[in-house]
Amino acid sequence: MKKIGITGGIGAGKSLICKIFELLGIPNYPADARAKWLQENDPKLVSQIKQHFGAESYSPEGTLNRSYISKIVFGNDEKLRILNKLVHPAVANDFYNWCIQHSDKPYMLKEAALLFETGSYKQLDATINVHASQEIRLDRTLARDPQRKEEEVLSIMKKQMSDEERLRMADYVIFNDDSQSVIKQVVELNQKLSI
Structure with missing residues (x-):
């Protein structure tokens, strides 16, 4: 069974992408x-x-x-x-x-915000980065977590790995920035990973 890590900066939409994979029958370990x-x-x-x-x-x-x-x-x-x-x-x-x-599945996901930062990606077969610009991620996070202030979210972003570094380290990227269909991207990636 292949173990695939899925990560992304705060507000990138990891949970949404994992839900789509789950609808395709792929288990997700949050x-x-x-x-x-x-x-x-x-x-x-x-x-x-x-x-x-x-x-x-x-x-x-x-x-x-x-x-x-x-x-x-x-x-x-x-x-x-x-x-x-x-x-x-x-x-x-x-x-x-x-x-x-869950060993009866072709692969499974391990969702973690700090997948690369903690080094846990080294125990996985491949990684997916869910990508969106910092501006989009900031807007999403503030809408999702109204108790947070903009400065707090920006502080969290500074502590996380940069978008460029995550993009460089990931084996696959799903763009969750409204530039293309995330469902189509997930379905196509699921086909690749299920082989």
């Missing part, structure tokens, strides 16, 4: 969503986070105290590195088990 789920549902990971960041990392009900963790790790590269060192192996193990459950 790595970022699963990481959040594991931080509240994997007992070993929960214990490790509490050990490194304190009991305040979780509410009495067991939900991750995201604002508390954010204040600790963002702006502190060492603390962020520790958190990633705990979360990434848990996600890798979860992904491995998920792949076994």
Whole structure:
């Protein structure tokens, strides 16, 4: 079974593209969503986070105290590195088990915002970059997340890999900028990947 990574900058439309692939019967592992789920549902990971960041990392009900963790790790590269060192192996193990459950498919997707930045693309057979200009991505993100300010979204974009570098590193590109049909692009790519 081929493992195909799918990535793109914030607001590029990764989730939309993954939904189209799913309609074609291709399973998608949403790595970022699963990481959040594991931080509240994997007992070993929960214990490790509490050990490194304190009991305040979780509410009495067991939900991750995201604002508390954010204040600790963002702006502190060492603390962020520790958190990633705990979360990434848990996600890798979860992904491995998920792949076994979907091994009857010709290929599967692993959706991750930081696919290249974390190096996880190295464990995959190929990568897809969902591309849209920074202006389009900014507009989409502000419309989708009205609680965010433009400066915050631009700050996130600066922390992500540049569009040029993602385009250079990707094996395939889907242009989600209204210049061409994304459905047609996904159907054609699905045919290539299913061989």
